[in-house]
Amino acid sequence: MxxxxxxxxxxxxxxxxxxxxxxxAASYTVGDTTGWNARTNGNTDLYNNWAANKNFLVGDILVFNFATGSHTVAEVTEADYNNCNSNNPTSIQTTGPASIVLNKTGAYHFICTVPGHCTVGQKLSIEVRTGPVDTAPTPGSSPNAPGTPGSDPSSSxxxxxxxxxxxxxxxxxxxxxxxx
Structure with missing residues (x-):
């Protein structure tokens, strides 16, 4: 017994x-209400700033909102990310919205392969960890606070x-x- x-x-x-x-597992809408587009108003760090206060874990999902035919989401190497080179992507999604499951730890680099879009800031680089991690904000920061640019409660x-x-x-x- x-x-x-x-x-x-x-x-x-x-x-x-x-x-x-x-x-x-969490689902993050890349860029929150901005979506995935090339209209970054000269802010080439828009998407990296959006990601800066988030802790991405294995199993989380990135949702790239865009109209099919207007943009793409390509995973590329760090060198191709830095040079906006879309000639040899690891993977590419052309249908929006695109959902990508973060299935391993390490760096992920995404760009839009439409000519000119990456160079104006339509690119994202993140680091994925095993979780859970301490999500306490650093002193002086207030991630996802109402009114903070790029903060949308639906992305948490x-x-x-x-x-x-x-x-x-x-x-x-x-x-x-x-x-x-």
Whole structure:
């Protein structure tokens, strides 16, 4: 009987771990309400500034909002990113909106391959980490504060994910208590 309870406890713990891990994924709309476009008004760092206060984790999703036929999203090497070279992309999406799952740690570099768009700032470079990470803002900064350029609450990880995690954990804890 004790072995059965132990096996059930281990199973519930493993299931709870999977549920909690899956709730960490966030979806980010690149550029928030600006979307993915070449109209950066001379701000060639628009997208990198947008990304600066975000912690991208493996499993997160980037959503590039653009009209099909107007833009592309190409993942490129760092050298091609720096030179706006679209001749040899790792991957390219031509249909908008484009969703890209961040499935590994490390640097990701994205550009628009439409001639002239990358050079006016339609490019994004991010670093992806394993999570969770400390998301506390640095002193003097206020990421995603209302009125902050590039801050849109929809670009932050959803609080629904946290609620799902808490509810799932509570249900699994109740089941564990009933089984034991």
């Amino acid at each position: 004790a072995v059965k309870i132990l096996n059930m406890s281990v199973l519930i713990f493993v299931l709870a771990s999977f549920v909690l891990q899956s709730t960490y 990880p959803s609080s629904t994910s946290s609620l799902v995690a808490v509810i799932s954990l509570a249900i699994m804890s109740i089941i564990l208590v009933l089984v034991c």
